[in-house]
Structures are given as C-alpha cells and as structure tokens.
Amino acid sequence: MKLYHIPSTRSVRPQxxxxxxxxxxxxxxxxxxxxxxxxxxNLHPQGKVPVLVDEDITIFESGAICTYLADKYLDQGFAPKLESPARAYYYQWLFYAALTLEAPVEQYMFHVLPDLPEQVIPTQAKVRVTPEEAQQWFLKVCKPLNKRLENQHYLVGNRFSAADVVTGGVLLWALKLGMMKQECPVKEYLTRLMERPALKKAAGDLHQMESL
Ligand SMILES: N[C@@H](CCC(=O)N[C@@H](CS)C(=O)NCC(=O)O)C(=O)O
Incomplete structure (x- = not known):
C-alpha cells in the first residue's frame, strides 16, 4: 500500500x-x-494529496480513503459494522467534518496564508468572508460537536473510529491556524486525540500545535 503525502496537510488523516x-x-x-x-x-486529477494506491485501487479524497481503510479492515473496529445503527451516525459525522466543519477553516486559512500559489488556491476562491466571519462560522458549526462531546469521548458510540480521524484532522488544522482559543468540549476532544501515539507519529509537528 502506498500513501502519497505532504506533511501537515490533509494526507495526515489517512496516515x-x-x-x-x-x-x-x-x-x-x-x-x-x-x-x-x-x-x-493519473493518480490525482488535480495533482493534490492524499492518494492511496492499494494494489489495483487508486483512490483520492482524505475522507474517502479513511472510510475505505476502515471498511477494508472492519474487524479492527474503526467503523461500526454495516448492520449496526451506529453506522448512520458514523456517516453523519464523516460527512459533517468534510462538508460542514472544514468550510470555515479553509476560508480562514485563505487569510492566514494569503500568498498561496494560484495553482493551489485560485484567486476567485480566496477571501469570500472576513477572518472574523470565518471564526464565527466555525464556532457555529462546532456547536453540534460540542453537544455530542459534552458527555462522551468519541463521536460514534463513544468508541474511536475513522469519523474521529477525519473530524480530528479538520480540528488540528483549525488549531494550527489559531481558531481554537476557547475552552470547550471540542478542544478537550482534540487534546485527547493529540495524545494518541498514532497521531503523534503521523503529524510530527504536534509540539508546535500544542503551543498555539
Ligand atoms: N478534499 C480533498 C482536498 C485535497 C487538497 O486540497 N490537498 C491539498 C493539501 S491539504 C494539496 O494537495 N495541496 C497541494 C496542491 O494543491 O498543490 C481531500 O480531503 O483530500
């Protein structure tokens, strides 16, 4: 299995x-x-990371790769079984992270890193909202997560899953950009995730993030 990677990017998630x-x-x-x-x-039509090559399967999109891996090794317990009702919530949080939680973080990043090359961020995609608006938007989309994490450690059935990897990956990015200043269940959750040896191995620069 090969994972195409750039450090400190979304490829940290499948790693x-x-x-x-x-x-x-x-x-x-x-x-x-x-x-x-x-x-x-040929591996990624936009030239981006991550890409996973697993024998004759070549797949891109960080969330899709994590979902694929969790299902391929279902016995390892990183996804609920297909027939489990928890599966519905697992899909919910996976999609929430990729589609809803990530949007304001990406918008905020355009302000923090304004000189990204045109090939990475086309000019018209930059600065749709102010940094303050992106921060407010982020706090708003964190609300359902804060509610969910008030009384439990992980998103689905209180058991660590690929949904925590994808969500944690977005939150790590928000932390690194300085968007997570307030104490809240989501921040405590991220601190818990950052204690996991597997994440420490995948994201070598966690120390820098902890000091933010
Ligand atoms: N939605 C995609 C986004 C992929 C993406 O934008 N990757 C960035 C790194 S986070 C990249 O490869 N940037 C380098 C470039 O565009 O040249 C995913 O989650 O995999």
Whole structure:
C-alpha cells in the first residue's frame, strides 16, 4: 500500500488511520514538481494529496480513503459494522467534518496564508468572508460537536473510529491556524486525540500545535 503525502496537510488523516491500524505502508513525499507530472495527474486529477494506491485501487479524497481503510479492515473496529445503527451516525459525522466543519477553516486559512500559489488556491476562491466571519462560522458549526462531546469521548458510540480521524484532522488544522482559543468540549476532544501515539507519529509537528 502506498500513501502519497505532504506533511501537515490533509494526507495526515489517512496516515494517522494507517498508524492506528498498524498496517505497513510506503509513504511517498509528493514534491511540487512531482505533483505537476502526468504520472501523478493519473493518480490525482488535480495533482493534490492524499492518494492511496492499494494494489489495483487508486483512490483520492482524505475522507474517502479513511472510510475505505476502515471498511477494508472492519474487524479492527474503526467503523461500526454495516448492520449496526451506529453506522448512520458514523456517516453523519464523516460527512459533517468534510462538508460542514472544514468550510470555515479553509476560508480562514485563505487569510492566514494569503500568498498561496494560484495553482493551489485560485484567486476567485480566496477571501469570500472576513477572518472574523470565518471564526464565527466555525464556532457555529462546532456547536453540534460540542453537544455530542459534552458527555462522551468519541463521536460514534463513544468508541474511536475513522469519523474521529477525519473530524480530528479538520480540528488540528483549525488549531494550527489559531481558531481554537476557547475552552470547550471540542478542544478537550482534540487534546485527547493529540495524545494518541498514532497521531503523534503521523503529524510530527504536534509540539508546535500544542503551543498555539
Ligand atoms: N478534499 C480533498 C482536498 C485535497 C487538497 O486540497 N490537498 C491539498 C493539501 S491539504 C494539496 O494537495 N495541496 C497541494 C496542491 O494543491 O498543490 C481531500 O480531503 O483530500
């Protein structure tokens, strides 16, 4: 299995899950030059990371890769079984992280990192909202998570799953950008996730994040 990766990006998410699963994999560091090559565009049509190559399967999108891995190794317990009612909530939080939680964090990032190259962030996609609006928006989308995490440690059935990896990956990014200043159940949850050895291994720069 090969994971195409750039440190401190969304490819930390599948790497974290692979580390949790103790599966051996090759980590391939994608350089800018490589991401523009036709060989790499065959793996990811936008030249982005992550990409997972598992024998004859080549898959991109961090959330999809995590979901694929959790199902492939279902016996490891990183996803509820198909027939379990918990499966519905598992889908809910996976999609919430990727579609709802990540949106304000990405918008905020455009302000914090305004000089991203045009190829990474097209100009018209930048600065749709002010940083203050993005922060307010983020606090709003954290509300359902705060409610969920008030009395439990993990999102689905109080058991760590791939939904925590995808959600935690978005929250790590928010922390790194300085968006998580207030004490709340979501921040406590992220602190708990950051104590996991698998995440420490996947995101080597956690120390920098802890000091934010
Ligand atoms: N929704 C995609 C986003 C992929 C993405 O934007 N990846 C960024 C890193 S976080 C990337 O590869 N940027 C480098 C580039 O665009 O050249 C996912 O979750 O996998």
């Amino acid at each position: 974290w899950l692979l580390e949790e699963m103790e599966i051996s994999y090759d980590l391939i560091r994608v350089t800018r030059e490589m991401s523009l090559s036709s060989e790499y565009i």
